[in-house]
Amino acid sequence: MGWLNEQVALVTGGTGGIGSAVVRRYVAEGAKVAVMARDATQLRQLEQELGDAVITVQGDVADYRDNQRAVAATLEAFGKLDTFVGNAAVFDYFTRLDRIAPEDFAGAFNKLFSINVQGYLLGAQAATAALRETSGSMIFTLSNSAFYAGGGGILYVTAKHALVGMIRQLAYELAPDIRVNGVAPGATNTPMKSLEGLNSRSVPLNQIPGFEAGAAQAVPLQRLAEPADHAGHYVLLASRENAGLTTANIIHSDGGWEIRSAGPSRPRSA
Numbered sequence: 001m002g003w004l005n006e007q008v009a010l011v012t013g014g015t016g017g018i019g020s021a022v023v024r025r026y027v028a029e030g031a032k033v034a035v036m037a038r039d040a041t042q043l044r045q046l047e048q049e050l051g052d053a054v055i056t057v058q059g060d061v062a063d064y065r066d067n068q069r070a071v072a073a074t075l076e077a078f079g080k081l082d083t084f085v086g087n088a089a090v091f092d093y094f095t096r097l098d099r100i101a102p103e104d105f106a107g108a109f110n111k112l113f114s115i116n117v118q119g120y121l122l123g124a125q126a127a128t129a130a131l132r133e134t135s136g137s138m139i140f141t142l143s144n145s146a147f148y149a150g151g152g153g154i155l156y157v158t159a160k161h162a163l164v165g166m167i168r169q170l171a172y173e174l175a176p177d178i179r180v181n182g183v184a185p186g187a188t189n190t191p192m193k194s195l196e197g198l199n200s201r202s203v204p205l206n207q208i209p210g211f212e213a214g215a216a217q218a219v220p221l222q223r224l225a226e227p228a229d230h231a232g233h234y235v236l237l238a239s240r241e242n243a244g245l246t247t248a249n250i251i252h253s254d255g256g257w258e259i260r261s262a263g264p265s266r267p268r269s270a
């Protein structure tokens with residue numbers, strides 16, 4: 001018996017590093033899972049790996065109709081929805097405000113926020129009616145960047161901070177029917193991509209030279225996370241038996257950012 005026997009989940013960005021670890025763990029815990037993501041080849045690979053336990057939907061989280069299609073496909077395949085996991089996001093390759101040309105700013109802001117923030121809200125909106133039916137829950141992937149500076153650039157960190165407010169307000173609006181929580185991973189070994197065109201040096205996150213060592217040095221637990229390190233938190237929050245009174249909560253899974261020591265001080269710029 002798994003913790004999620006006979007449960008049904010929908011995971012956005014479920015072909016990616018953290019998303020696919022959540023999908024695999026949900027299936028291992030007895031759930032059926034619908035996976036929404038952009039890349040058709042990766043979706044097919046996941047179907048081949050996990051068989052009847054999953055269905056896949058190709059779509060863009062920034063588009064409400066795609067979110068609606070994903071919820072409809074979940075209900076058609078599995079008959080209900082217990083947990084919506086909003087997880088799809090893009091990075092900004094640590095790009096600072098003073099490195100974004102003013103004429104490029106609105107485009108970059110709108111693109112990143114349309115995926116990382118609007119995508120979560122549209123998924124929540126599309127899933128609400130089905131989750132009310134089951135007294136289900138929503139779980140969103142945040143980040144250490146939802147609480148602290150320096151783990152991303154200005155757009156990514158601002159967007160992740162906004163999601164703390166989103167979780168609280170949604171938990172408030174949807175109680176007592178639907179629980180709303182988050183998981184905040186720290187640096188994780190995934191190929192998370194940056195917004196195209198934002199930074200010419202951009203490479204996938206885990207291909208940044210020195211990424212693993214730098215991430216390990218930054219936190220007291222001294223290691224870079226693997227995606228599977230976070231998956232148990234998503235199981236706990238989805239479980240009515242084990243987290244039935246938990247809402248508006250965000251579990252940190254980041255090696256201890258909150259208790260890291262201050263870095264060396266830097267001279268003021270002239």
Ligand SMILES: NC(=O)c1ccc[n+]([C@@H]2O[C@H](COP(=O)([O-])OP(=O)(O)OC[C@H]3O[C@@H](n4cnc5c(N)ncnc54)[C@H](O)[C@@H]3O)[C@@H](O)[C@H]2O)c1
Binds near residue numbers: 018019090142190205
């Ligand atoms: N990797 C890290 O260090 C790290 C740290 C903290 C938080 N996170 C968060 O974890 C989550 C997952 O990121 P990851 O590291 O697994 O990255 P990833 O690039 O491996 O996975 C991202 C997934 O989102 C999908 N996606 C991207 N844009 C989409 C769109 N518009 N519509 C539909 N799907 C889309 C991709 O297809 C992929 O499946 C994100 O919310 C990210 O901010 C990552």
